[in-house]
Amino acid sequence: MKDADEPGSAKKHKPNFHHSFPAHGSQSSPRGNTFDALRKAKQALPIFPARRTLINQIRRLASAIVIGETGSGKTTQIPQYLLESEVNKGSIIAITQPRRVAAITVAQRVAQEMGSTAGGIVGYCVRFEDVTAPNTKLKFMTDGMLLREAILDPNLTRYSIVMLDEAHERTIHTDVLFGVVKAAQRHRLKTGQPQLKIVVMSATMDVDHFSKYFNNAPVLYLEGRQFPIQVMHVKEPQSDYLFASLVTLFQIHKEAPAGEDVLIFLTGQEEIDSAVRSILDLSRDLNDCPKLQVFPLYAALPSHEQIKVFNKTLPGHRKVVVATNIAETSITIHGIKYVIDSGMVKAKVYHPLSGLDLLKVVTASRAQVLQRTGRAGREAPGICYRLFTEAQFKAMDVNTVPEIQRCNLASVVLQLMAMGISNVLSFDFMNKPAPESINAALEELVLLGALERQPDSEMLKLTPVGKQMAAFPLDPRFSKVILLAKDFGCLEEVLSIVSILSVDSVLLNSSKKRLQAGQAHEKFKSSEGDHIMLLNIYRAYKQVNGNKSWCYENYIVARNMNTAQQVRRQLREICVRQQMEISSCGRETTAIRRCLAVGLFMNAAELSKDGEFMTLTTRKQVSIHPSSCLFQNKPACVVYTELVKTSKTYMRTLSVVDPDWLMEAAPAYFRRKRASAIT
DNA sequence: CTCTCCCT
Numbered sequence: 001m002k003d004a005d006e007p008g009s010a011k012k013h014k015p016n017f018h019h020s021f022p023a024h025g026s027q028s029s030p031r032g033n034t035f036d037a038l039r040k041a042k043q044a045l046p047i048f049p050a051r052r053t054l055i056n057q058i059r060r061l062a063s064a065i066v067i068g069e070t071g072s073g074k075t076t077q078i079p080q081y082l083l084e085s086e087v088n089k090g091s092i093i094a095i096t097q098p099r100r101v102a103a104i105t106v107a108q109r110v111a112q113e114m115g116s117t118a119g120g121i122v123g124y125c126v127r128f129e130d131v132t133a134p135n136t137k138l139k140f141m142t143d144g145m146l147l148r149e150a151i152l153d154p155n156l157t158r159y160s161i162v163m164l165d166e167a168h169e170r171t172i173h174t175d176v177l178f179g180v181v182k183a184a185q186r187h188r189l190k191t192g193q194p195q196l197k198i199v200v201m202s203a204t205m206d207v208d209h210f211s212k213y214f215n216n217a218p219v220l221y222l223e224g225r226q227f228p229i230q231v232m233h234v235k236e237p238q239s240d241y242l243f244a245s246l247v248t249l250f251q252i253h254k255e256a257p258a259g260e261d262v263l264i265f266l267t268g269q270e271e272i273d274s275a276v277r278s279i280l281d282l283s284r285d286l287n288d289c290p291k292l293q294v295f296p297l298y299a300a301l302p303s304h305e306q307i308k309v310f311n312k313t314l315p316g317h318r319k320v321v322v323a324t325n326i327a328e329t330s331i332t333i334h335g336i337k338y339v340i341d342s343g344m345v346k347a348k349v350y351h352p353l354s355g356l357d358l359l360k361v362v363t364a365s366r367a368q369v370l371q372r373t374g375r376a377g378r379e380a381p382g383i384c385y386r387l388f389t390e391a392q393f394k395a396m397d398v399n400t401v402p403e404i405q406r407c408n409l410a411s412v413v414l415q416l417m418a419m420g421i422s423n424v425l426s427f428d429f430m431n432k433p434a435p436e437s438i439n440a441a442l443e444e445l446v447l448l449g450a451l452e453r454q455p456d457s458e459m460l461k462l463t464p465v466g467k468q469m470a471a472f473p474l475d476p477r478f479s480k481v482i483l484l485a486k487d488f489g490c491l492e493e494v495l496s497i498v499s500i501l502s503v504d505s506v507l508l509n510s511s512k513k514r515l516q517a518g519q520a521h522e523k524f525k526s527s528e529g530d531h532i533m534l535l536n537i538y539r540a541y542k543q544v545n546g547n548k549s550w551c552y553e554n555y556i557v558a559r560n561m562n563t564a565q566q567v568r569r570q571l572r573e574i575c576v577r578q579q580m581e582i583s584s585c586g587r588e589t590t591a592i593r594r595c596l597a598v599g600l601f602m603n604a605a606e607l608s609k610d611g612e613f614m615t616l617t618t619r620k621q622v623s624i625h626p627s628s629c630l631f632q633n634k635p636a637c638v639v640y641t642e643l644v645k646t647s648k649t650y651m652r653t654l655s656v657v658d659p660d661w662l663m664e665a666a667p668a669y670f671r672r673k674r675a676s677a678i679t
Numbered sequence: 680c681t682c683t684c685c686c687t
C-alpha cells in the first residue's frame with residue numbers, strides 16, 4: 001500500500017522496462033545490470049530533456065515553481081539533478097511530502113537509483129523513523145516533520161534548498177511552511193547568511209497564486225502524460241447519488257467486458273458498507289454478466305481487508321472498489337477503467353464564532369473531481385461517469401478550500417508563537433485564514449494558559465506553560481491535559497488515554513461484526529465515560545503484552561494499538577525531558593476526568609430539561625454518538641473530544657464531568673459566554 | 680442508532 005506516484009511511473013509509459021524496474025527493487029549489485037537499467041529508465045523519463053534548463057534556472061533563482069503532472073518524474077529526479085550539479089553547495093536539500101508512505105518510498109527509490117540504500121546520502125525522516133546519516137544530502141520528510149524542526153530552528157539553517165512537493169494539496173502543514181520558508185529566506189538574505197532556495201512542486205493548479213506569493217517566482221512546466229479519459233455527466237441533477245451510483249455501475253456492468261474494473265467514490269464508511277451490500281444483493285439476480293468482486297475501501301478498514309483491492313481480478317470477473325477519498329491520492333489501484341464519482345466528500349468544517357469544528361458531507365471541488373477522474377487513466381484510456389451535471393460541475397469551487405481555512409487553528413497558532421512569530425494575525429499566509437479563526441485560536445490559547453497579554457499592551461506572548469505545551473506533538477488541549485495530569489498525579493493514565501486519542505479508533509466497528517464487537521467491548525465500558533474506557537483497554541492490552549490474538553478476540557485494532565504505544569513512548573520521553581514526574585492514580589480515576597474537564601472545557605454539554613444535550617456555551621443541540629459507552633445514559637454534564645455531523649450533530653468520545661470543574665477551569669469564559677447567550 | 684483524510 002503505497003503512493004505509487006513517482007516510483008512506479010516509468011513502468012506506465014515504458015512497459016518494456018517493466019522487468020528492469022522493480023518498484024521496491026533488490027539491493028543487489030548496485031553497479032550491475034540493475035543500475036544500468038535504472039540509468040536508462042531515468043533518461044527515458046519525460047523530465048530528462050529538461051534537465052539542463054531546470055538546473056540552470058534553479059541555480060539562478062531564489063524561488064521557483066515547478067508544475068508537473070503525476071508521472072513526470074519531478075519528485076525523484078529534480079533532487080538528484082540539483083545534487084549532481086551541486087546547486088545545494090554541499091548542504092542538505094529537504095524535500096517534503098504530505099504523507100509518510102510517500103516520503104519513505106520516494107527516498108528508497110531515489111537511493112536505489114543512486115546505487116545505494118536509504119540512510120546514506122539519501123535519507124528520510126518521518127515520525128518514529130529517522131533514517132538519515134551525518135552525510136545525508138537528500139532528506140525526504142513529511143511536511144509536519146519539517147514544521148516541527150522549524151520550531152527549534154526557524155531559519156532552517158541546515159538546509160540550502162527546501163522543496164515543497166504536492167503543494168496543490170494545501171495541507172495545513174504545507175501552508176504554514178510556505179510562510180515559514182519565505183520568512184527564513186528573507187531573514188537569511190538580510191543577515192548575510194547563505195541563501196535558502198525554495199522550490200514549490202505542484203500539479204496544475206493555483207499557478208499564478210503560487211508565483212505571486214513567492215515574489216513572482218518563474219514557473220517551470222514539465223510535460224506530464226496521462227491516458228485520455230472520456231468524461232460523462234448526468235443530464236439531470238440526481239437527488240440520490242447513492243442510488244445513481246448503483247444504476248450507473250450496473251449499466252457499465254451489463255456492457256463492459258470482464259476485467260475492466262470500476263472505482264466508485266462515495267463519502268464514508270457507513271455509506272460504503274451499505275453500497276457494497278446493495279451491489280452484492282443486486283448482482284445475485286444477474287445472468288450472462290461477468291461475476292463481481294466488490295471491495296470497500298476506507299482508512300478504518302483493517303489492513304488485511306484493504307490489501308484485497310490490490311489482488312488481481314479473477315479471470316471472467318470484474319472488480320468494483322467502493323472508496324472514500326483515500327483512493328484519490330493515498331492508494332492507487334491498478335486496472336481501473338471506469339470511475340463513478342458522486343461529487344461528494346466528507347470534510348472538516350469549522351465555525352470560529354461558535355467554535356464548532358465538525359465533519360460533514362459537502363460538494364467536492366473541481367480539483368478533487370479532476371483528481372478522481374484521473375484515476376481512470378493511469379494505465380490505459382478510461383471513462384469517468386459523474387453523477388452531477390456539467391452545470392453543477394461548473395458551479396463547484398475550482399480548488400478545495402485549503403485546510404488552514406477549514407480547521408481550528410489553536411495548534412498552528414501555538415507553533416507559530418513558539419517560533420517567535422508574535423503577531424500571527426499579520427503572518428504572511430498564502431491564503432489567510434479568517435481573522436475570527438485566528439482570534440478564536442488566540443483566545444483558546446489564553447484560556448489554556450499558553451499565552452498571556454503583556455502588561456500595557458495588546459500583544460500576546462508565549463508563557464512558560466505555552467512553551468512546554470508546544471513541545472508536544474498534540475492538539476494544545478491535550479498538551480494541557482498532560483501538564484495538568486502531572487499536578488493531579490495521574491500522568492501515567494493520561495499518557496495512555498491521550499495516546500489512544502491520537503490514533504485512529506482502536507475499537508473495531510465494521511457494520512458486519514458490530515454486534516459481536518459490541519459484546520466484546522462491554523467489559524471495558526465505564527460509567528465515567530469513553531476516556532476511562534480507553535484507559536481500561538490500554539491496561540488490558542498491557543496485561544497481555546499486546547498479544548495479537550487477544551486483540552482479535554476482543555475486536556481491538558492491533559495496528560492502531562501498536563501506534564498508540566509508539567505515541568505514548570514519544571510523549572513520555574517529552575515529559576521526562578521536561579522533568580515531569582510520571583505519577584499514577586491507580587483506581588482514583590476521578591483525577592483523570594478533572595484534567596480532561598479543564599483541558600476540554602470548550603467542548604462541554606449539559607442535559608437540558610427536555611432530555612436533549614446542549615453545548616454549554618454556544619447552546620447548540622447535540623447528541624451522544626451511538627458508539628459511546630454513555631449512549632444509553634443521561635449524564636448531567638459531559639465534555640467531548642469532537643463533533644460529527646451526519647443525521648444529527650453527535651459528540652464523540654466523552655466523559656462525565658462535574659460542572660463545577662468547568663467553572664473553575666475558566667470562570668471568565670463561562671461568565672462572558674453565559675451573558676452573551678442571554679442577550 | 681454510527682465514525683473523510685492525513686500528520687507532529
